[in-house]
Amino acid sequence: MDLKTNFIGLKMQNPTVLASGILGTNFPLMQRVFEEGGAGAITMKSIGPEERNGHANPSVIEWEHGLLNAVGLPSPGFQNMEKEWKQLSKRNFPLIASIYGASVEEFATVAKDVALHKPDAIEVNISCPNTKEHGQIFGTSKEVSAKVIKAVKKEIGEISLIAKLTPQAPNIAVIAAGCEKAGADAICAVNTVAGMCIDIDARKPILHNKFGGLSGPAIKPVGIKCVYQIYESVKIPILGMGGISNGRDAIEYIQAGATALGIGSATHYQGIEVFKKICDEMQKWMKENNVKSLKEIRGVAHA
């Protein structure tokens, strides 16, 4: 049962990808998620146009059916990452750099610098729900999304571009098609879903930012639906994510049309080794159902 995956030129031992904003803060930790955890590729913590602290705590909480976070895109800023890039140049894993900005120009500036350091792909975060000025606004408009993608594409040359979309776009399939036309090489769906928790004893929102992004098991049906719709509107491959916790979830995303699979919140529930576990479970299901490669079942739910 072969899980080897070629996703926009990234040669991955399996389709799992560490999602951005999870653990990807330094090189040794990324290497650990690859080597000990078994991830097929690693996404770095999103890189922004300047040094940014993110929100005060609580910034990540667990509620009954998932996580809610408003970490708020902390970033050293692209200017302060020389040491990290130097270490990353010796990596033995496929690396996706994630970038954000508050304007088309900022996206382009960050992309230009990041591209110099030759990550294997650049994920453009046009969908973070946690900051007033960053991301989300881009990802809900077809025109603005396309503008950002076009501007980034121009700066990064041969490096593959992944557009990360929000499930809160009125029609995510239309946005995805717009990104494809603007030069995206892949679509990543979905980012978190906006939500809020109030502590009734404190009579206050729990997250310092009040609102945050839902992730984990609660949003899996949202992600599946989005990937399913996007699969029908674009030809480029999809990095599917949202609530993948086990092999069956992973297969479900593949059947909806995903090529690669983002894992994030599951590392909170099951630890860094969850990538390996999910792959083992995928292989078990494939064996039981006489499926030799994921190609056989990709998008099969559309038939």
Place this chain on the structure above:
Amino acid sequence: MNEKPTMAAIKKIVSETPDIKTYYLDFAMDAKPGQFAMAWIPGLDEKPFTLTASGKECAITVQCKGKFTKAMCELKEGNKIGIRGPYGNGFDLKEVKRVCIVAGGCGAAPIALLAEQLKEQGAKISIVLGAKTGKACLFKERLGKTTKGLYITTDDGSLGEKGFVTTILESLLKKEKFDCIFCCGPEGMMKAVFEICEKYKIKCQLNLERYMRCATGICGACALGKWLVCKDGPVFTGEQLRETADFGKSAMLKSGKNVSTKEFSEWRQK
């Protein structure tokens, strides 16, 4: 576990030093020494604190120095704060019979529970406790109850010996044998203790600190090399630290910017 804070009343506040207080909470937590909890002041922030009492009424000990801890120090008995935990691995107390504990400044906080539990399991304990001044010396009474071998050093000589904890540790190592050295304090001090342990080929366990967000091992803010201080730590063994280039050298600020531990601790003191 449901990792949301629970609002709990402050049952008792004990003044430990002029600027350090212990808060006993109406909240049960079975904590191992070295484990920590996240304390939340709604609308302000949430921060990690080592647990200084375990059981029916858990406790955290807070030094009033920053925006959050100053707000903590304004709170009265009966006020409520949010609490979640325990988190982290805690010290490993298996198979230790003769130990030396080295603590500096508010690094004495996790040491109280540690020494008490070690005493309970019959270990022979020596403690080297360092502080700026005699008045600032945290938990000297509590620690004194766990051993006759409590050695105090202060920067100004107002209590115990004037000088460094490391000098006392080395003199103890020359005449006694220990199974393990436990340590918590400023990172520079811990690095020096680690190096002494390497020199004398003794096992050690060090309680480290990095800026922390989620406390549950997902965000990566507290990464120390490949380790997560919140989940793999905060207690690390000498073997782990030997392979960790960042120890005693660099740490991440809130933004994730990698800076020297000197710059990090200056920021932490603000």
